[in-house]
Amino acid sequence: MASVQDICVSAAINLLSALAFLLAFAFLRLQPINDRVYFPKWYKKGIRASPRSSGPSVKKFVNLDFRTYLKFWTWMPAALRMPEPELIDHAGLDSAVYIRIYLLGLKIFVPITILAFAVLVPVNWTGSTLDDVKDLTFSDIDKLSISNVPSGSLRFVAHIAMAYVFTFWTCYTLYKEYKIITNKRLQFLASESRRPDQFTVLVRNVPPDPDESVSEHVEHFFCVNHPNDYLMHQIVYNANKLAKLVEKKKSLHNWLTYYQTRYERNPKQRPRTKTGFCGLWGTSVDAIDYYTAEIDKIVEEEAAERERVISDPKAIVPAAFVSFKSRWGAAVCAQTQQSSNPTIWLTEWAPEPRDVYWDNLAIPYVELAVKRLLIAVATFFLTFFFMIPIAIVQSLASIEGIEKVLPFLKPLIETEKVKSVVQGFLPGIALKIFLLLLPTILMTMSKIEGLVSLSSLDRRSAAKYHLFVLVNVFFGSIITGAAFEQLKSFLNQSPSDIQESFQLTTLTIPKTVGVAIPLKATFFITYIMVDGWAGIAAEILRLVPLVLFHLKNAFLVKTEQDREQAMDPGCINFASSEPRIQLYFLLGLVYSVVTPLILPFIIIFFAFSYVIFRHQIINVYDQKYESGAAFWPDVHRRVLIGLVISQLLLLGLLSTKNAAQSTPLLLVLPVLTIWFYRFCKERFESAFVKFPLQDTMVKDTLERATEPNLNLKAYLQDAYVHPVFKSIEIERAPAFDEEENNPLVSTKRSSRRSSKPASGGVTPEPV
């Protein structure tokens, strides 16, 4: 058990490391050479140009203007200054709403903290149970927690009342936030300019027809069933193989550039490479000739494959993008059922062209159902039993395991020093690798489920990750202290023991966990400081993109366009970062009544993250798609899941404190919360999944009045073509160009492009 002093030390360490990260960031971002790492969003938009073009050569790489170093903290107010409507214009609604999650955390927890410190802390402090116990397992922190209140005391009335107040406050804030975000989404959708997906519906599971091709079948079906609105359709080619060839060509191109750069720098010796795996073995050949020949070969192959895909009817998948004459027609088709057989002619609103996940468009219905079952079972096992394979790997990675598999290493690892390193380090590394790979594993699982847009893939992965965090980080930590101890001890038991202890655990979870909660407060405080403070500060430093950019810059970049591509702005990693925020909501809600001392730490996390991510979405991140905050219902639901968990745990805790008569009173809370969830779902969710006809009608009418001669067919002609068929601008999907001519992103600042960078100076604070 940590004392107050321990916590202070830990806080100091973490604060210092966070400060170090921030100082490093403040220094690095002022160097012109790193400009493209810390302000890539402005480059992508063309508002900021390379500082290389003018000025003395040293200034190109290092910032010598020392006055700017004194103002190293200015990015913080700068990040906060941009008003929200402009932020939505600049970074999109997804990003703007994402940082509102942090703001929501502040809105919920600041009043709760004040109330908890005003009411609960005095009540707990004067409870004085622990003064009598004089036990080593209790620390000063526990004196501020509910543990200090004697069993069966009337003081619990305060805790129950506060549980009610906190529940109502949380629900009220969530309701207001849901309302605001719904309005923002509707405004955003209403103000958007013309986009192909507004007119288009994705049709899947087109039934096979013996007499007609997929294209004819689709055309006939929609001509008959939507006679007034049908405009055209685009068939989907199965171009997965072609996409792989294109990818390979790109990599070969990179190697060729690399060797050409080497040859230019050292013209005396032509670089050589080996033909085998990764250039490590095989016959040695001239590298430039070799890669030139390889590229020629693959260009031919690609042309043949391209020919095959276009001409072979088997390369056409039974899905199509069907476009309508009006947004109204598309809205009708997307929301209605076409055929009496609900497994064919499935229509849904088409994702944005750049949001389409092309690989999954062709999965038949029954296969999809089976895949979903398998993934559901796999998710269950991954969540609850992931320690088993890791334990096996760990046992292999022990000293004995290594000696068995690689006996020649025996003398080396038997050395005392090496041995201690192996023993201390190896068992942990398997777990670390697993946790690093986890988001990728979850994303792969979501892809197997057959979702057709990147945004829905992100949302589905986030749901899986949330379950994992909930079970393994939260409950794992609470029940066993360290997240994985419990499962490890299971592994040492006989099967029947496992079953019994498992049954015992599940039957008594509320009580067991209720007792354990107050004891784990210090553990979670430390966790918040490590993961939430220092971890978030590391985010802004962008160490990995920084290194990669300079490596690419040294070996691959030749033209200004290459440099453009060498930038890796990254994007908000919704699938793994949102579930992490949810953990903080959960911790805050659970401990608000039990150990209010944890709340200030959570508030600092939310405030700090808000500033940092606001800076990042303004200056760095470049989102891959824009879903119009479609993820919000998930966020809302998960906060409420956290609230219900906190209510049930409080119920379990109080029933062990001889306050069982409070059970009915506390049971009311989850019932009300679940009802509130359903109420909000009915009230707001449709704005995120459905498309009101009234709004489409307004936009259609407006457009017909302002642009009576619009040729919609020409506009939509190539919108939904697989990216590999846009042969020349292979890296930029059509909607990307769309985006650029879009008022959504052309902010007021576009005029600066010609003025500021031309003055030769660096503009570290563009906001």
Place this chain on the structure above:
Amino acid sequence: MASVQDICVSAAINLLSALAFLLAFAFLRLQPINDRVYFPKWYKKGIRASPRSSGPSVKKFVNLDFRTYLKFWTWMPAALRMPEPELIDHAGLDSAVYIRIYLLGLKIFVPITILAFAVLVPVNWTGSTLDDVKDLTFSDIDKLSISNVPSGSLRFVAHIAMAYVFTFWTCYTLYKEYKIITNKRLQFLASESRRPDQFTVLVRNVPPDPDESVSEHVEHFFCVNHPNDYLMHQIVYNANKLAKLVEKKKSLHNWLTYYQTRYERNPKQRPRTKTGFCGLWGTSVDAIDYYTAEIDKIVEEEAAERERVISDPKAIVPAAFVSFKSRWGAAVCAQTQQSSNPTIWLTEWAPEPRDVYWDNLAIPYVELAVKRLLIAVATFFLTFFFMIPIAIVQSLASIEGIEKVLPFLKPLIETEKVKSVVQGFLPGIALKIFLLLLPTILMTMSKIEGLVSLSSLDRRSAAKYHLFVLVNVFFGSIITGAAFEQLKSFLNQSPSDIQESFQLTTLTIPKTVGVAIPLKATFFITYIMVDGWAGIAAEILRLVPLVLFHLKNAFLVKTEQDREQAMDPGCINFASSEPRIQLYFLLGLVYSVVTPLILPFIIIFFAFSYVIFRHQIINVYDQKYESGAAFWPDVHRRVLIGLVISQLLLLGLLSTKNAAQSTPLLLVLPVLTIWFYRFCKERFESAFVKFPLQDTMVKDTLERATEPNLNLKAYLQDAYVHPVFKSIEIERAPAFDEEENNPLVSTKRSSRRSSKPASGGVTPEPV
């Protein structure tokens, strides 16, 4: 514990009473005087006419043709003879699918019974645990059950394998049945002739507008947002008060007729009545004059109210029936969201005119959400704590209670004989009354929830009743032997004891129930015979309608039309009878592995009910509405709930038999079952809730081709007018007339009307 002999005696008694009912039915139905009680459906359709019109007068009342008595059983094959397509034409899809539930029971349980008797009975019989025990608590029947297999025996492999086989067979049958019924529904909808609800959408929560009336607002909104399809709309008046006046007038008319009849029979003395409550006190007046005056008064009142409703804008509720030019337009409007605010302009497919529940059309959105929460909580308390108020009433209804409230009765009830009757009879009567009232209570609760059609009210009440039966009849009986013992014992405990024993019960339900199941087999066998055999046989006798018809006939009937109205054909009471069938499914599935001996009794129930209800829907019932088997998804879900319960109970049972290693094997079953449920839901359910555009388009095109000059507006003009505004034919809703000109009901037999009854003979077997 009942022995085989006890069961045989009980079976004999119940078989005899069932036989007595059937014989009474066979006798009574042959009497011409009862013809309208036992064949009302044919009268309603006008295919059968009163036998009074011709023949000798005795023959009008009593059937003297003794040969017909010898063929008293012929109704059974007659009931089975009508082929299903004709049955659907004759009685509607709802009824035809309802009796298919019994058929489904046969399809599931006949093969299961054969397999269980071939495999499990020998395995159990030779288990011979009970031979050694020689305990009085076990009977011969238990020798056939799983109780006879020793703990930890390998024989349980047979039971687990059978659990798998039964699960797969049940799912397979359910899948096939769902598919058949979906096809039947689609065929039925496709073959239906033109009906107003095909073109009409019910719009609720029309937002208030300061400048426009509801009618104008609706017209403008749909003219703008459905410009090609909107045809017209009908506003809804709040005519609940007017409907009450009309109802009262009808009752006064009945009294007038009654006194007039009395006067005609005894012209010497004019009948007199008292003006007070129910004619029991008050001043005595001439009855005919009094009621004539009363009717005049109410006719005036009604006219004034009718005037007020039509002219007062406040009498218009914010809802409307909006009709479209095509079925396609209506399908689009019903399936899409109209406004970005999902709480206004709510559209759903309009129910049939006669299916509309008019009182609920005006409830605003938030009120609805609160009401639903309250009803959910009320349902919970009704289901789990209904014994508390009944116990209070019971304690009041005891000897002491009566003596306290009505002391003057003391000498009477202190008599020994009266006392024993009171003690034996009164406590039970409160419970009996409650159980009789339960369907009405549940229906009232469903009405409060704000559903707008009678069919959905029936479905919602059935869901509540199912929960009640599941908790109180099934689990109640199993846990405590008699359904209500447990709750009674709760009432005698202190509050904290209750809580503890409640927690204990909930934590160990699977085990407790698992142990109790085999012991309750004989109880359920008796239950099946009383409720399922004799109870169903009583259904066909129609004792209550028989008595009521003859009473009405004696006092109220003057004209042929009065006689028409005196008939009470009744209808399938879906809300309470479907959950009762589900109990048999549940019992069959639970005991199929545990005590297969119960299965033959269930098979007899299903077969017997099938024949009887087939007879009833052909000859008696007159459905109030036709929902096209919209209830099937509920039936399907509840059978699967029963299946999952049976799997969990088997799991609990085996874990007490030292066969815990079977737990993972058995856990697979509920997972698969739930997945199967979701699969079926996605695959079929949309046919019951959505309206495919393709089908509507086909019907529209066909209609346009066959009837190019159809005046749809005139056709729909008065379709959705509140029944009280159809002043003259007050008892017949418009759709009723519709129905009569409908090929749906005019069967081949319509030609017989003129031939057979005109011959003067009785036609007891119309089929």
